Ligand SMILES: [Zn+2]
C-alpha cells in the first residue's frame with residue numbers, strides 16, 4: 001500500500017495555482033464563488049458534470065437558508081382554531097388540555113460551523129391553552145423556518161420552542177431533536193473498525209440530540225416530559241435521558257476539532273473569501289461569533305476532494321497470496337473484500353456521499369492479489385475527489401481489473417447528503433451501484449455468491 005498512499009498524499013501537497021488574477025468575488029453571486037471553489041479544487045467548471053454545479057449549489061444554499069426570510073406569525077395567524085373545553089382551570093398539566101405531540105418531522109439544516117447539511121428528526125409536543133389549538137401541520141412548518149438557517153442543534157431546539165411559545169401562548173412546549181452530521185474523512189479513516197467492518201457505515205455519522213422546553217414541561221411536579229417520551233417510544237424513538245446536549249454539542253461538528261491554525265489554509269485565502277461571500281449573499285454575517293471559522297472549515301472540507309495530478313500508481317499494489325478469505329467457484333478462486341469505507345464529494349451538488357465498497361475478484365494464474373490495505377487505497381484514491389457514484393464504482397473496478405486482469409465485481413453502497421438535503425432521502429436509506437468486469441460478467445454463480453457474501457456480512461456486522 002505504501003507506494004499508492006504516498007502517491008496520494010504527495011498529490012495533496014502542491015499549492016493550488018490560480019491563473020488569470022481571479023481575485024475575491026466579494027460583490028459576485030454565489031455562483032461566481034462556487035466557480036472559484038471549483039477552480040481551487042483543480043477542476044474545470046466548464047466540464048460537463050460541473051457546468052450546472054454552481055447553479056445547483058447556489059440554489060441549495062438559498063433554499064437551505066430560506067428560513068431567514070420567513071415569519072412564524074404568517075404561518076400561525078390563520079391556523080389557530082377555537083377548541084372548547086380545553087381549559088377547566090384545574091391543576092397544571094392536565095388542566096389546560098391534553099398533550100399534543102407531532103413526531104418524526106424530517107428536517108435538515110446547514111451546520112453553521114462547516115456549511116454541510118445535517119439531518120434532523122424533530123418531535124414537538126405542546127399543551128394547548130386559552131381554548132386554542134394550532135393546526136398540526138403548522139408545528140412542522142414553524143420548525144422548518146428555524147431549520148432552514150445556518151444552525152446547530154441546541155439553538156435550533158431553543159428557537160423552535162421559543163417561537164411556538166411566543167406565537168401560540170400554550171401552557172408549555174417541548175421540542176426534542178435527533179441530529180446526524182456527516183463525519184469528516186480524516187475521522188472516518190481513524191474510525192475504521194476492522195473487527196466489525198460494516199459498523200464503519202454507522203461511524204460515518206456523528207449523532208446528537210438536543211431539547212428545549214417551556215411552561216408546564218419545566219415544572220418539577222409535572223409528569224408531562226415522561227409522557228412526551230412515552231409517546232415517542234411508541235414510534236421506536238428513544239431520547240437520551242440527558243439530552244440537554246451540553247456535553248455532546250462541543251464535539252458535534254467534526255470540523256470543530258480540526259486545528260485550523262496549523263493548516264496550510266493561508267494559501268487558500270481566495271477560497272476562504274469566496275465562502276465568506278457566499279455567507280454574505282445568504283444575508284448572514286461572516287463575522288458573527290459562530291461563523292468566524294466557518295469559511296476555513298468549509299474550505300478544509302473541500303480540500304479533501306482536490307483533484308490530484310498524480311495517476312494512481314498501480315504497481316506496488318500486488319502482493320502474493322497470504323491469509324485472505326477466499327472460496328472456490330467452478331475451479332476459480334474468488335476473493336472478496338467487503339465494507340471498505342469511503343467518502344466522496346458529489347460533483348453535481350458539492351456535497352458528500354459516503355458509505356462502503358465491496359470488491360470481489362478472481363485470482364489470476366500468476367496468483368497475484370491485492371490485500372485489503374491496497375484495495376482501501378484504491379477506494380480512497382478514487383473517492384477523494386469530485387465524483388458521481390456510478391463513475392466511482394466503475395473506476396474502482398477498472399483499477400482492480402488493471403492489476404489482476406481477471407474478473408472483478410464492485411458494489412458501492414452510499415448515503416447521499418445531497419439527497420438528504422433535497423428531502424429525497426433519509427439517513428439510513430441507501431444508493432447501491434454495481435460494476436462487473438471480465439469473468440464475473442459471464443459467471444452468474446460467481447456473481448450471486450459474491451452478493452450473498454455481502455448480504456451475510458451486512459446481516460452479521462450490525
Ligand atoms: Zn458541521
Ligand SMILES: [Zn+2]
Nearest residue numbers: 346348349418
Ligand atoms: Zn448530488
